[in-house]
Amino acid sequence: MKQDLDRLMAERDIDAFVVEGPDGLESANPDYAYFVGARHLPGLVLKRRGAPAMLLHGVMERQAAAETGLVLIPRDRWDMRAIRAALPDPLAAQVEYRRQMFTELGIVGRVACYGSVKAGPHLALWQALAARMPELTVVAELEGSILDVARATKDDDEIAAMRRVGRKTAEVVASVVACIRAGRERDGVVVDATGEPITIGRIRGLIGRELAARQLEAGHTIFAQGSDAGLPHALGRDAEALRPGTAIVFDIFPREVGGYYHDMTRTFAIGHAPPMLQRAYDEVMGAYGLVIGELEVGAPTRVYQELVCRYFEERGHATVATTYPLEEGYVHSLGHGLGLEVHEDPRMSTLNDRGEVLAPGTVVTIEPGLYYPSRGFGVRIEDTWYVTADGQFENLTSFPKDLVIPLEG
Amino acid sequence: MKQDLDRLMAERDIDAFVVEGPDGLESANPDYAYFVGARHLPGLVLKRRGAPAMLLHGVMERQAAAETGLVLIPRDRWDMRAIRAALPDPLAAQVEYRRQMFTELGIVGRVACYGSVKAGPHLALWQALAARMPELTVVAELEGSILDVARATKDDDEIAAMRRVGRKTAEVVASVVACIRAGRERDGVVVDATGEPITIGRIRGLIGRELAARQLEAGHTIFAQGSDAGLPHALGRDAEALRPGTAIVFDIFPREVGGYYHDMTRTFAIGHAPPMLQRAYDEVMGAYGLVIGELEVGAPTRVYQELVCRYFEERGHATVATTYPLEEGYVHSLGHGLGLEVHEDPRMSTLNDRGEVLAPGTVVTIEPGLYYPSRGFGVRIEDTWYVTADGQFENLTSFPKDLVIPLEG
Numbered sequence: 091m092k093q094d095l096d097r098l099m100a101e102r103d104i105d106a107f108v109v110e111g112p113d114g115l116e117s118a119n120p121d122y123a124y125f126v127g128a129r130h131l132p133g134l135v136l137k138r139r140g141a142p143a144m145l146l147h148g149v150m151e152r153q154a155a156a157e158t159g160l161v162l163i164p165r166d167r168w169d170m171r172a173i174r175a176a177l178p179d180p181l182a183a184q185v186e187y188r189r190q191m192f193t194e195l196g197i198v199g200r201v202a203c204y205g206s207v208k209a210g211p212h213l214a215l216w217q218a219l220a221a222r223m224p225e226l227t228v229v230a231e232l233e234g235s236i237l238d239v240a241r242a243t244k245d246d247d248e249i250a251a252m253r254r255v256g257r258k259t260a261e262v263v264a265s266v267v268a269c270i271r272a273g274r275e276r277d278g279v280v281v282d283a284t285g286e287p288i289t290i291g292r293i294r295g296l297i298g299r300e301l302a303a304r305q306l307e308a309g310h311t312i313f314a315q316g317s318d319a320g321l322p323h324a325l326g327r328d329a330e331a332l333r334p335g336t337a338i339v340f341d342i343f344p345r346e347v348g349g350y351y352h353d354m355t356r357t358f359a360i361g362h363a364p365p366m367l368q369r370a371y372d373e374v375m376g377a378y379g380l381v382i383g384e385l386e387v388g389a390p391t392r393v394y395q396e397l398v399c400r401y402f403e404e405r406g407h408a409t410v411a412t413t414y415p416l417e418e419g420y421v422h423s424l425g426h427g428l429g430l431e432v433h434e435d436p437r438m439s440t441l442n443d444r445g446e447v448l449a450p451g452t453v454v455t456i457e458p459g460l461y462y463p464s465r466g467f468g469v470r471i472e473d474t475w476y477v478t479a480d481g482q483f484e485n486l487t488s489f490p491k492d493l494v495i496p497l498e499g
Numbered sequence: 500m501k502q503d504l505d506r507l508m509a510e511r512d513i514d515a516f517v518v519e520g521p522d523g524l525e526s527a528n529p530d531y532a533y534f535v536g537a538r539h540l541p542g543l544v545l546k547r548r549g550a551p552a553m554l555l556h557g558v559m560e561r562q563a564a565a566e567t568g569l570v571l572i573p574r575d576r577w578d579m580r581a582i583r584a585a586l587p588d589p590l591a592a593q594v595e596y597r598r599q600m601f602t603e604l605g606i607v608g609r610v611a612c613y614g615s616v617k618a619g620p621h622l623a624l625w626q627a628l629a630a631r632m633p634e635l636t637v638v639a640e641l642e643g644s645i646l647d648v649a650r651a652t653k654d655d656d657e658i659a660a661m662r663r664v665g666r667k668t669a670e671v672v673a674s675v676v677a678c679i680r681a682g683r684e685r686d687g688v689v690v691d692a693t694g695e696p697i698t699i700g701r702i703r704g705l706i707g708r709e710l711a712a713r714q715l716e717a718g719h720t721i722f723a724q725g726s727d728a729g730l731p732h733a734l735g736r737d738a739e740a741l742r743p744g745t746a747i748v749f750d751i752f753p754r755e756v757g758g759y760y761h762d763m764t765r766t767f768a769i770g771h772a773p774p775m776l777q778r779a780y781d782e783v784m785g786a787y788g789l790v791i792g793e794l795e796v797g798a799p800t801r802v803y804q805e806l807v808c809r810y811f812e813e814r815g816h817a818t819v820a821t822t823y824p825l826e827e828g829y830v831h832s833l834g835h836g837l838g839l840e841v842h843e844d845p846r847m848s849t850l851n852d853r854g855e856v857l858a859p860g861t862v863v864t865i866e867p868g869l870y871y872p873s874r875g876f877g878v879r880i881e882d883t884w885y886v887t888a889d890g891q892f893e894n895l896t897s898f899p900k901d902l903v904i905p906l907e908g
Contacts, residue, residue, distance in 0.1 A: 110618055114840050117718050118527035118615065130719035130732070149824045150732045150831070166824045171850065180853070181641045203618045206527065209519055209625075210612055213639035216622060230622035232590045302711035309526050309756070310539035323539065323559045347718070415558045415575045422559070431523050441580065444589070 091245045091451060092124070098236040099139040104229055105199030107236070109135035110207045117348060119206040120430035121237050128348025129154045133165070135205075138196050146191070163195070185218045192219075192226065202229040204237050234435070234444060242427055242435040243451030249476060251350045252429070252453060256474060256486035258304040259344055259352040263489055265300045266293055266340070270332065270360060274499040279331035280360055283499060290315065291328030301344055308344035312355075319357070320463030322422055322470070334361035334497070337467035339459075343432045351432045353455045354487045355472035361497050367467050370460045371493045374469045377401050377458040381424065387450060387481040391436050392443040395424045398458050399440075407460060411440065418462050425455035428474065452477040453486070500654045500860060501533075507645040508548040513638055514608030516645070518544035519616045526757060528615040529839035530646050537757025538563045542574070544614075547605050555600070572604070594627045601628075601635065611638040613646050643844065643853060651836055651844040652860025658885060660759045661838070661862060665883060665895035667713040668753055668761040672898055674709045675702055675749070679741065679769060683908035688740035689769055692908060699724065700737030710753055717753035721764075728766070729872030731831055731879070743770035743906070746876035748868075752841045760841045762864050763896045764881035770906050776876050779869045780902045783878045786810050786867035790833065796859060796890040800845050801852040804833040807867050808849075816869060823850065827871050834864035837883065861886040862895070 099107070111122040113132035125135045125143055131154045134146040146163045147155035155162055168190045170183070177183040192198060203216060220228045244252065273280040273288050280288045290313050301308055314326035319339040332338070341355040357374075359367055377398045384397065399411035399420065408419030415421070423439035426432075436446030438454055448454070454477075459470030473487035508516070520531040522541035534544045534552055540563045543555040555572045556564035564571055577599045579592070586592040601607060612625060629637050653661065682689040682697050689697045699722050710717055723735035728748040741747070750764040766783075768776055786807045793806065808820035808829065817828030824830070832848035835841075845855030847863055857863070866881030882896035 114529075114842055115524075115527045115615055118524045120523075121617075130734070148732075149826060150730065153727075153730055153733045171823055174850075184641060203622065205618050206524060206615055207618045207621070208530075209614050209616045209621055210639045210644055211641050212616070212618055213612065213622060213625060213637065214641045216618075217639065228622065229619075230626065231619045232593060232623045233620060235619055298711045298714070299708070302707050305707070307716065318562075321559065321562055323557075324562045325539070414580055417558060433522055441583075 091240060091243050093245070094240050094243075095137070095236065096140055098239055102229075102236060103200055104139065104202050104236065106136065106138045106197045107202040107204060108197060109237075110203065110205035110212065111135065112205075112207060115206045115208075120241070120434070121204040122206070123348055123430050124237065124241060125160065126158050128346070129157065131155060131158070135160070136163075136195055136197055144195065167191075168194075181214060181218055184215055185222050188215070188219055189223055192223065198223070198225045200227045200229050202231065202235065204235065238435050241429055243449055244429060244453055244476070245451070248350065248429065249453075251346065252352065252474075252476070252486055255306065255344065255346055255350055255352040256354075256488065258306055259342060259354055260487065260489040261304065262297060262300040262306070262344070263340065263342065263354065263356065266296060267358075267495055269293070269296055270358075270495050271497065272499045273332075273360075274497050275334050275361060279333055280497065287331035289328060290326045290330050290332070293332070294326075294328060297342070305346060306344040307347050308342060311343075312339060312341035314339050314468070317463045317466045320418075320461045320466070320468035322459065322461060322468070332360055335359060335364055337367050337469060339468055339470050341470065341472065343428075345432075350430060351428045352486065353428050353432060353457075353472060353474050354489065355457055355459075355470045356489065356491065357469045357471060357493060358495050359493050360495050363493050366465065367469070368493065370462070370467065370469045373402070373405055373407075374458050374460055374471050375491065378456060378471050381456050381458070382483075385448065385475070385483045387448055387477055389448050390443075391438045391446045391448060391454070392440050394456075395438055395440045398424055402458075402460070414441065418464065419460065420458065421461050422459065425457050425472070427452065427454050429453060448477050450477050450479050450481055500649060500652050502654070503649050503652075504546070504645065505548055507648055511638075511645060512609055513548065513611050513645060515545065515547045515606045516611040516613060517606060518646075519612065519614035519621065520544065521614075521616060524615045529650070529843070530613040531615070532757055532839050533646065533650060534569060535567050537755070538566065540564060540567070544569070545572075545604055545606055553604065576600075577603075590623060590627055593624055594631050597624070597628055598632055601632065607632070607634045609636045609638050611640065611644065613644065647844050650838055652858055653838060653862055653885070654860070657759065657838065658862075660755065661761065661883075661885070661895055664715065664753065664755055664759055664761040665763075665897070667715055668751060668763060669896065669898040670713065671706060671709040671715070671753070672749065672751060672763065672765065675705060676767075676904055678702070678705055679767075679904050680906065681908045682741075682769075683906050684743050684770060688742055689906065690908075696740035698737060699735045699739050699741070702741070703735075703737060706751070714755060715753040716756050717751060720752075721748060721750035723748050723877075726872045726875045729827075729870045729875070729877035731868065731870060731877070741769055744768060744773055746776050746878060748877055748879050750879065750881065752837075754841075759839060760837045761895065762837050762841060762881060762883050763898065764866055764868075764879045765898065765900065766878045766880060766902060767904050768902050769904050772902050775874065776878070777902065779871070779876065779878045782811070782814055782816075783867050783869055783880050784900065787865060787880050790865050790867070791892075794857065794884070794892045796857055796886055798857050799852075800847045800855045800857060800863070801849050803865075804847055804849045807833055811867075811869070820849065827873065828869065829867065830870050831868065834866050834881070836861065836863050838862060857886050859886050859888050859890060
């Protein structure tokens with residue numbers, strides 16, 4: 091949580107940090123959004139240990155800047171025009187501008203850098219800055235940074251937002267189920283009341299409208315049928331009509347614009363489920379239930395992945411515990427943290443485990459699945475779970491887990 | 500254009516480049532989208548000079564990877580599990596994985612890095628990589644990289660996409676104008692047929708639906724009224740009802756999901772325009788027309804900003820040519836390139852000028868404006884222009900520039 095930042099900085103001997111907020115990346119800059127929210131507000135967040143975070147902003151954005159509640163620093167406090175006149179080389183000018191700024195604001199010592207950036211320009215700037223400012227040591231962390239750690243546990247305001255997007259997401263899924271349910275079968279496909287086939291593209295259009303009506307955005311919703319459902323990240327083919335008795339994996343991960351994500355998956359069979367699909371579905375539900383029954387505050391996340399791999403292997407499925415990479419069977423990890431990113435800490439994995447635990451405030455997905463593209467199906471079930479401050483587990487995904495959608499049209 | 504890449508690499512003595520495509524940033528990773536399109540496809544683009552671009556991808560994304568047309572390299576060709584077993588330190592393991600990959604694929608010599616990344620992890624990885632691989636020299640460019648230069652001129656496929664999003668954007672704006680036009684005045688605000696005030700929030704909802712219906716996304720549409728219209732980047736207040744005779748700046752910059760942007764601005768006055776607003780509007784239209792009349796292939800972009808500053812100063816307005824930063828008058832630059840980013844090369848500016856010219860293939864906005872928040876108004880007019888391959892200028896924004904929207908309800 092944000093309140094942990096000073097403690098984390100002290101533990102790692104970090105004197106200050108900088109979060110880059112360049113124009114154009116704000117929609118995918120979770121570190122920056124953590125401080126400024128879902129605003130279009132190019133700038134820079136700067137924080138010294140023990141002091142409140144500051145926001146460097148332009149004069150044109152002063153209205154949005156004032157709404158953040160951060161300590162405001164106008165960008166033009168240092169005269170870029172004069173610096174450019176003195177230093178025609180653009181890199182030298184940028185470095186001098188930052189040197190003046192960092193020096194005056196006390197951003198020296200061991201300084202960490204965060205935020206989403208353009209690779210080349212950021213590397214050029216920070217390498218030159220470190221060379222120019224011997225009093226500054228750049229702290230670059232591959233993973234598990236103090237912001238990653240702080241963001242992995244959510245405070246009450248963040249959870250309120252995550253509950254809200256969870257409710258809205260369930261409404262969107264419900265509208266899709268209602269649309270399918272109102273159909274009927276004709277010539278092996280699902281058609282609407284007018285006899286028109288219901289295609290995946292049409293479902294995708296419905297999803298788009300239902301999301302927009304709730305101020306949600308979702309980049310890449312998965313609505314994959316048949317053998318596509320057996321490829322965990324195949325999106326589905328818009329031209330395909332829905333087919334009764336065929337596996338459909340529907341994985342949707344929307345967020346409020348610039349805000350917090352939800353992530354849920356349902357597997358459907360329209361009208362009826364063939365026995366092979368039903369058996370796989372029951373096994374995935376068994377794995378899901380097994381994990382939920384064992385959830386414990388403070389437990390290492392890796393044990394749940396191990397549990398599910400054992401469970402599936404006992405039932406004759408290949409898993410990533412013994413073969414990696416794997417194309418059929420249980421081919422991925424059990425889940426992931428989510429918040430301002432759809433994938434963030436902690437991981438629910440054995441391959442990339444760093445000793446993460448289910449700390450109070452954690453939000454993770456639980457999403458076991460079985461994939462058999464060669465047999466024309468895949469199954470995945472996913473809910474988003476929250477470890478409450480007092481050590482309970484709350485399911486943020488409130489939606490039934492019925493495999494079959496009956497046709498009532 | 501993409502076809503220029505090998506020439507640009509040779510000119511700058513770059514042997515290879517890497518475009519990072521980390522999970523979660525694809526929606527704001529224009530360098531990566533330039534190669535893989537609007538796909539959810541975590542991976543890495545690698546290109547040696549004189550060889551086709553390669554895509555490193557995961558087994559779960561093989562379907563989307565195959566659609567890119569790039570040379571496919573499965574991520575698991577190098578055994579991360581074995582590397583991790585040998586090198587428990589995550590950074591050392593990542594470096595070793597990349598070392599093996601770069602060595603085998605010939606990504607050595609002077610290697611540039613591009614793409615949108617997380618600041619800390621990217622810095623950590625590339626610094627360690629450079630230390631571990633003496634045969635690799637990292638080329639980090641602050642601005643004007645070979646990808647920036649290539650992307651600044653569009654090929655026919657890109658222009659086809661930009662024309663399409665321009666048409667769709669004009670349709671969205673037309674639907675907003677139609678909604679306002681159908682209203683009437685009551686008690687100083689605009690109301691609909693049922694007598695309900697039309698608020699900015701309602702207009703924003705309409706914009707969202709019209710965008711979604713066309714598979715467009717727009718982060719932060721500006722619909723700012725009165726003194727907010729005088730702040731170039733104020734978004735407008737949703738709770739405000741529309742007021743006749745008040746300046747409204749409507750600046751909309753949508754893109755097809757993960758694709759190309761359009762950018763247009765109109766200034767409206769509902770019912771009637773007060774003389775002060777009308778005069779400023781006429782002057783901004785005068786500046787716009789002056790620029791369009793002088794557009795010339797190969798001309799330096801800065802001359803147009805100089806032209807507009809002179810024009811406004813002759814008419815008694817302060818401009819950024821003489822005062823910077825500036826809060827009232829002509830407070831910004833004339834425009835910017837756009838494509839996969841809403842702001843990209845070239846700039847139409849004097850402050851940041853790097854000698855850019857209007858090369859064939861360039862797409863730029865032309866957007867003069869006047870801002871007087873203290874007098875309760877602002878004006879901006881913006882179209883997106885394309886310099887055709889044979890040296891003509893094509894306006895990609897096909898929408899009238901009428902200040903007054905009459906009330907017909």
